[in-house]
Amino acid sequence: MKRLMVLAGALSFALSVFAQPTALPSMTRDEISQQQSQQKERQQQQPYNNAPVWKAARGAVEGYTSLPAPEAGVLIQTDGQNWRALRNGTVSVWGGWALVAMMLVVGIFYAVRGTIQLHEAPTGRMMDRFSLLERMAHWSTAVSFCVLAVSGRILAFGKSILIPILGFTLFSWLAFIAKNLHNFLGPLFALSCVITFVVFVRDNIPKAIDLKWIASAGGLFNDKHVPSEKFNAGEKVWFWGGVTLLGIVVSASGFVLDFPNFGQSRATMQFANIVHLIGATLFMVAALGHIYMGTLGVAGALDAMKTGRVDETWAKEHHEIWYEQAKAAPSKNTTNNVGKTPVAVGGDD
Secondary structure, three states: OHHHHHHHHHHHHHHHHHOOOOOOOOOOHHHHHHHHHHHHHHHHHOOOOOHHHHHHHOOOOOOOOOOOOOOOOOOOOOHHHHHHHHHHHHHHHHHHHHHHHHHHHHHHHHHHHOOEOOOOOOOOEEEEOOOHHHHHHHHHHHHHHHHHHHHHHHHHHHHHHHHHHHOHHHHHHHHHHHHHHHHHHHHHHHHHHHHHHHHHHHHOOOOOHHHHHHHOHHHOOOOOOOOOOOOOHHHHHHHHHHHHHHHHHHHHHHHHHHOOOOOOOHHHHHHHHHHHHHHHHHHHHHHHHHHHHHHHHEOOHHHHHHHOEEEHHHHHHHOHHHHHHHHHOOHHHEEEOOOOOOOOOOOOO
16 A cells, blocks of 8 residues: 555656646745645545646646657646547537438338439440549549448547447457558558549530439439539539548648648647548548449449440430530440350449
């Protein structure tokens, strides 16, 4: 017991020295002496009560330290608790329910609408739609995004959802893997977004024809045929709002978090964390719709980005303006596969 009392007194003294402000307090010598006497008496009567020390340390005062780091002299940042409450409370809870709501919307839409099929039979004549460079840009962005989405959700919700199921040991390894994947794939995803923007931007310029597509929701609910260019208005919204805008938000905030060695303060890191979490959640909510339309939503949509080729029937029904422009171009974009068994193809993702 005596050793514990000595250790507690030494810790209390060290904290009190560390928490001393750089400027001398405006107290008289008698007041300082009285305060020291009170602290000494409290340590004798209540050796484990270091409330005054911690109160001083929590007062956002900056003590002396030889470490060359921003805010190194601040022992406790009181705003950290506000950040933790916002991150683990409002942002995580609402973000989690937003993802659940979007998954329900996608599930209900699929149950009611089903997979969108072609109205006419495939011709067997295939058209080039995506080049190898375009497909590589798309898939590098898509794969890195999916890994970041899963690893990010593990880090965001793991403590409250996965620990009760997996336990501390298994979750610790899972979180370790997720954290490293997230940190190292983040820069690759940012680079992929830049390449994707450069490759696809010329075909995603908004035009007046897109307003007709938006007015009829692209015929998703009534099978109405709406002519569109190589990318319809929905895909253009995803390109500018998702890949471009949200890509910039999550990449910029992610770099602030990924490289904390450029003088960022704790407040800057906390702000970047909240922005990153909100931006990533919105990105994933929108991506669920994009992924659905590129897989289950439209028959054969995945093949368009896998092989880079689509049937003429699909091109005419889903992107008639682009189809007419491609047909008017040199005939190298079309291959006659009439002798082969036609494959049912649909829209693109």
